[in-house]
Amino acid sequence: MPIALLIFGMLLVIAALIFNGFKYEQPWWLTIKEYVNAFIPIALILALKILFHFVLKNTSFPKPISITIYSILALTLFLPFLKVSLVPLRKFIPKLLAVFILSICVLNLLVTSYHFKNEILFAINDSSIINAFLFLGFALYLGNKWWQTAKMNLYFSGAFKSQWLFLLILLVFIIGSSVFSALINLTSQFKDAIWNWTATFSILNKFPGLNLILAAIEAGILEETLRWLNLRIVLSKFRHHRGRIELAVLISALIFAVSHSVNYFSGQTAALTAVQIFITLGFCLFLAAVYLYTGQFWLIVLIHACQDWLVFRIKVNPLADMSASGWWLSIDPHQFLPSLLVVLVYGAFTIVLLTGKRRSVIKAHLEKMS
Template sequence: MTGRDYLKIWYRVQIAATLVILFMMIRNFELGRNIWLRLLWMVIILAIGLGIELTPHLPPIVCRVNAWLQAIAQSVILTFAWGVITREMIVLLHMPSRGVVSLMILFYFVMYAPFASVIGGQLHADWERFLFVLWMFWNVIYPYFNLPLDLINNPKLSALLTTGAVGAMGYFILITTVMRAWHLSWPGLKPHFSGDFNWWILLLLVVLFFVAALAPLFSGFKLPNHQRVFELTCTAFESGVGEETLFRFALMGVLFDALHNVQQRLPIALVTSAVLFGLMHLSNILLAGQSVPLTIYQALNATLVGLFLAVTYVYTGQLWLVMLMHFTSDWISFVTSNSSKIVGTLTSVDWLSLLLIAVVIIVLTIWMMFGQRRNVMERHVDRLTGKHQHFGFSIQY
């Protein structure tokens, strides 16, 4: 049996168990009508999904429609059920909240893996995959919406959930699973450097990054209290792991695959992922309450940083490296400003600095598009789209 076979068994058991839990909740007539109807719809959708999963030889159109129905709804249902189970274990069974939440966080890390393999694996078109990884990011990254925080009497556990740190880890495992189902790539945790890889270029990339990242340390700051530092560290972890998983690992992998017949797929994918990364930060106008000028500045800066990280990722083939870079940069910025959002007033110096950064990164990117540097990157692109990799590992008894 292959790993996907085991995930399929896990998926069926997990959906059946979720159905039982939701059905038991429906029987609670004390629930309001709106909640009762929502639960009923969840049960119907999961029942359809489980029925189709257990029924062989169905028409392809039925399986395709079900795949999209489950892809849209099932992640929401699973997160809701996760919150319900956690809450009921604390409230009804009177189990210690710290232990329950800790165990449920560990389960949250792997909860979406079967769903990603079975449902995500049925999405074959690149545009479907593109939408899937985006949709799952917003559904998985913040699980605390389904769990009242007043039940968690531990500030560190609350911080892990509210900052998205737990969701980032769950999303990373989900994307790693679905990328294997799509026969694209592992996340590049093991170096595969060849003779034409230039270590001086890697050193240049690292030095350029840390020169910019360490700059706030020289502006003078007061270190926040321990709990605040922990919260900011968790937020930086969400950025480093969650956002790099989405924009570098998932989206670039899908883009490379979609553009496999396009000669200039490398620069197109690099720029596209960077622009999307920048555009995502515009949501801080609503989510973080930032002013429009500050958010536009942040989005432009994020686009440039995203381009730099994309170049670094493809040249090295190492996702952990850009995760570490992103985490470090955000952590220093957050801790020195005691905030995870941009504060203050923009000056002409800020815009001139942004212009200088833009020139450096754009020139660097163009330079990386030629010679042996381009050859190294193209080889890594091939690997990131599944070439020269082995899929379908099996366990024999």
């Protein structure tokens, strides 16, 4: 996986350098420092990991003490790194590249191979939830430095308060789509993902797990924090563009969806990877639009975490017939139709959220962000 991520990052850099060569009057090599700064977290995290494993293998320190020392050292090094390497970034693509790499590095910052005997400590370490909160803190710090404000949750605007009926419809759709997206991993037929909820929930209730709950929360916080950063970067770049709302939603969704291409380097087929990117794109478009419309960061974290929790519970459930799953990821034209339907529904709701009276709500929220 690290090699795959490195290859993916290098491809992004090549594309970015070519873009800069056409976009800016100065030659791209004059801005190479910003790309170097964006990749510094990779070198830092590799050095920390090597040091940590060396200490574990070659010292007699108790592992909890070694882990504590490593965590303090890692944070001590990362905080000045943010100030020196990332805060000075000014250009659009280096910022996008930097926050993407930073999210990967922070995700691996405090994860250890040590298995705690205590169930709660094991769940916290295994889920990487502390890393997600660290990334959230780093994002708030960068937001204050880059845009002088890091408002994630906004007060409801007057226009938003007058649309309670639409908000209710949106809430019902969110709940239904989250459950449906999880059930398509479990059922063998499209109709079962719509109607057969009772049997599925009776299976889910038999297998509780704190680590799965924390893992879902971790995914919601870290991935939605990355989405928030991407949205802010794009909105700032195209602040005078008429279509900046659509550009922000599309670019932020594309970044997150295309990042799943690394799964191909992990042995996944090209066809399956392409379909996964396609489905993820639809969900990401929807979440970005929901955030811009509601202005509530906690809401998209909750949506993301709930859906991931359902998916995680199904995947680890021994009663789930996973041999029947995968029909929705098939490239067969007849079986691909349900996947296409899911994406189209997400896309339709995204369009509704970005148009009409909802658009005026989004514009009011953007004014509060700036």
